[in-house]
Amino acid sequence: MIHKLEAKGGEIGDVWDDGVHENVRKVYIGKSQNGIAFLKFEYVDGSEVVVGDEHGKVTTLGTEELELDADDYIVYVEAFRDKETEETITAIKFETYKGKTNEHFETSPGVKFVHQGGKIVGFHGRSTDVLHSIGAYVSFPSTRTTSGLLGKWIKVEQKGKCPGLRCSHAIAQVGHKIYAFGGEFTPNQPIDKDLYVFDLKTRTWSISPATGDVPHLSCLGVRMVSVGKTLYVFGGRDASRKYNGFYSFDTTKNEWKLLTPVDEGPTPRSFHSMAADENNVYVFGGVSATVRLKTLDAYNIAEKKWVQCATPGESFSIRGGAGLEVVQGKVWVVYGFNGCEIDDVHYYDPVEDKWTDVETFGVKPSARSVFASAVVGKHIVLFGGEIAMDPLAHVGPGQLIDGTFALDTETLKWERLDKLREDEETSSGTVISLDARIPIVGELHVSVPDLLGIHKMKKKEEVITPAIRGWSASTTGTIDGKKGLVMHGGKAVNNDRFDDLFFYGIGSA
Numbered sequence: 001m002i003h004k005l006e007a008k009g010g011e012i013g014d015v016w017d018d019g020v021h022e023n024v025r026k027v028y029i030g031k032s033q034n035g036i037a038f039l040k041f042e043y044v045d046g047s048e049v050v051v052g053d054e055h056g057k058v059t060t061l062g063t064e065e066l067e068l069d070a071d072d073y074i075v076y077v078e079a080f081r082d083k084e085t086e087e088t089i090t091a092i093k094f095e096t097y098k099g100k101t102n103e104h105f106e107t108s109p110g111v112k113f114v115h116q117g118g119k120i121v122g123f124h125g126r127s128t129d130v131l132h133s134i135g136a137y138v139s140f141p142s143t144r145t146t147s148g149l150l151g152k153w154i155k156v157e158q159k160g161k162c163p164g165l166r167c168s169h170a171i172a173q174v175g176h177k178i179y180a181f182g183g184e185f186t187p188n189q190p191i192d193k194d195l196y197v198f199d200l201k202t203r204t205w206s207i208s209p210a211t212g213d214v215p216h217l218s219c220l221g222v223r224m225v226s227v228g229k230t231l232y233v234f235g236g237r238d239a240s241r242k243y244n245g246f247y248s249f250d251t252t253k254n255e256w257k258l259l260t261p262v263d264e265g266p267t268p269r270s271f272h273s274m275a276a277d278e279n280n281v282y283v284f285g286g287v288s289a290t291v292r293l294k295t296l297d298a299y300n301i302a303e304k305k306w307v308q309c310a311t312p313g314e315s316f317s318i319r320g321g322a323g324l325e326v327v328q329g330k331v332w333v334v335y336g337f338n339g340c341e342i343d344d345v346h347y348y349d350p351v352e353d354k355w356t357d358v359e360t361f362g363v364k365p366s367a368r369s370v371f372a373s374a375v376v377g378k379h380i381v382l383f384g385g386e387i388a389m390d391p392l393a394h395v396g397p398g399q400l401i402d403g404t405f406a407l408d409t410e411t412l413k414w415e416r417l418d419k420l421r422e423d424e425e426t427s428s429g430t431v432i433s434l435d436a437r438i439p440i441v442g443e444l445h446v447s448v449p450d451l452l453g454i455h456k457m458k459k460k461e462e463v464i465t466p467a468i469r470g471w472s473a474s475t476t477g478t479i480d481g482k483k484g485l486v487m488h489g490g491k492a493v494n495n496d497r498f499d500d501l502f503f504y505g506i507g508s509a
Contacts, residue, residue: 001140002121008113009079009133010087013126018052020122020137021045024074027066027094029102030059035082035090036131037061041123057129066094066102073097074120075363077136080110089131099361112388112399114366117416149379149406149417151484151506153464158501160204163196165497166489167471168271170224172231173478173486174251176200178501179208180473180488182222182236185497187395190218190238195249198501200479210249213258217244221270225281225475227301232259232281235269241289243268246299259299265306266297271370273324275331280350282331284324292318292338296331296348309348312355316346321369325380325476327409334380334407337369341387345407362414365405372474374485376506379406381417381485383504386470397495402468404485404504417504418465466502468493479503 002020021043030037038056042049068074076095082088093104097119115136122137163169169183178198183191193215195208215233222236222244231249245268246260262268272286272293281299285292294316296309322336331348335341343366345358371385383404390396404418472490476483482505489498 003117003138003140004124005115005117005136005138007125007133007135008115009081009089009131010085010126011133012087013128013132015124015126016053016055017124018043018122021050023068023119023121025049025068027074027102028054029064029066029092030054030056031061031064032059032130033061034130035088036092037129038127039092039123039125039131039134043122052123055125055127056131064102066100068096068100069098072100075116075118076366077115077120077134078104078112078366079114079134080112083110086111087132089134092131092134095364097362099359099364114387114401116363116366117403118363149376149381149415149506151417151482151504153404153418153466153502153504154479155464155466156479156501156503157203158198158205158499159202160206161196162205162499163489164191165499166191167473167491167497168220168222169473169489170222170233170236171473171486171488172224172226172475174226174229174231177251178475178477178486178488179224179226179231179249179251181224181233182219183473183489184220187495188220188239190220190236193218208251209254210256211254212256213247214256215244215247217242219244219270221272221287223272223274223283225274225276227276227278227281232274232276232299234266234274234281234283235272235286237268237270243270243289259304260306266308267293267295269293271320273322273333275324275326277326277329282324282326284331284333285319285322285336287320292320294318298350309350310353310355312346312348313357315357316344316355317342319369321371321386323371323373323380323382325373325375327375327378327380330409332380332409334373334382335365335368335371335385337386337389340389341367341369343367345412347409358412360407360412360414363405363416364414365403365416366401368401368470370470370472372472372485372487372490374474374476374504376406376476376483376485378409380409381406381504381506383466383474383485383487384469384472384490397491397493398470400468400470400491400493402466404465464502466500467498469498472498477503479505482506 026042028040037059078093125134126132166183180196219236245262269286317338319336323334368385386398388399390398469490477486484505
């Protein structure tokens with residue numbers, strides 16, 4: 001099945017369309033003083049090489065060639081439009097399944113956009129004497145995944161005293177209950193300091209009774225994890241950038257306890273990351289009152305004390321909004337924001353007190369931060385996030401994206417678990433077959449194909465996918481016997497807030 005991704009970029013210039021092929025063999029990228037002068041592609045259809053036209057104008061400033069291996073293919077395109085008119089493409093990056101890329105700027109000025117989701121088998125767009133826009137044709141495999149992570153999104157019914165519209169908050173699960181704490185509705189204005197509890201048996205929210213050392217600040221950018229029957233909460237800030245310390249909450253006694261005052265524990269911060277195993281609570285990165293951080297601190301639950309872990313090397317940058325998960329004894333740091341969105345992956349070995357940088361491959365999610373994440377077996381699953389900071393920083397929504405991806409921490413292979421949202425939101429649409437003589441079967445009702453091999457599809461059942469978002473609260477959870485990613489709320493592309501509760505449950509892992 002082939003899906004046509006809409007061309008992004010400018011709206012001027014002549015329309016071009018290379019059509020659909022089996023694979024891309026080579027990419028030619030012409031450079032100009034102000035950006036991309038032209039693109040040209042060579043495709044493969046069986047034993048035949050199809051040479052596409054030059055889209056733009058040949059330049060004397062140089063042409064780069066990206067040649068793909070026979071068993072490789074393009075899975076990701078990242079481009080930037082100029083800031084002033086947004087009509088021309090100033091920079092572009094192609095990345096293959098194996099991780100091969102053309103030369104590109106790690107950070108480029110302009111308005112960023114991406115194309116991703118599967119195997120890219122053709123391109124289209126607009127150009128004059130420069131490149132104005134680019135779109136892609138994406139091929140989906142006949143099987144949904146190769147990782148064995150067979151799952152789907154469900155929207156969980158909510159009743160009772162709900163947390164309501166919010167983002168930049170924290171959730172964690174204990175038994176059949178999900179707890180939510182902190183967050184904002186208006187940018188940089190914390191909402192409350194209530195601890196909400198959602199009973200999965202009745203699908204009902206309530207405010208948990210609270211005794212003891214109740215956190216004294218309403219806060220946003222807070223994080224929370226659970227170990228056994230206990231919640232652990234660290235950090236977060238109020239509107240004047242005062243920070244919370246490190247607290248526990250006994251869910252059997254409904255009792256808060258201040259474990260470490262704000263001036264005695266790890267550096268006070270917000271928008272950090274937290275994870276836990278049976279013996280330790282880990283706090284990584286985030287934003288302090290003055291700088292972003294990259295330190296990892298571990299709280300030993302039995303000994304009731306903090307230890308600062310080894311500091312990552314120079315190649316590991318400071319960051320906030322990263323994913324932090326414990327998988328098979330290792331503490332993984334995934335992506336984040338260091339002034340721009342980044343896409344590197346590292347893990348920490350607590351036994352050796354050592355950091356390791358890893359190179360991932362496959363259908364990688366674009367560089368992003370403040371996404372939802374969870375652990376299922378050996379996989380880290382993530383959804384959504386921010387791919388570019390808003391000009392108004394935290395006051396604005398930033399550029400947000402969707403997509404459910406999984407990283408196999410043993411093979412280091414990324415895979416997309418859901419289809420593209422454009423395909424899922426419609427009850428009918430256009431699907432293009434590589435061969436007009438071959439009907440599309442499976443979940444689709446096929447009408448008589450026309451000469452172009454275009455078929456109308458009708459879905460048997462509605463497929464649910466969360467709306468594009470970032471800054472949501474997430475945790476690894478279990479609902480109705482399935483383990484997966486629990487996600488609540490978040491920030492919308494129009495800067496509104498969500499109040500929904502979603503669960504990506506894995507049937508097998």
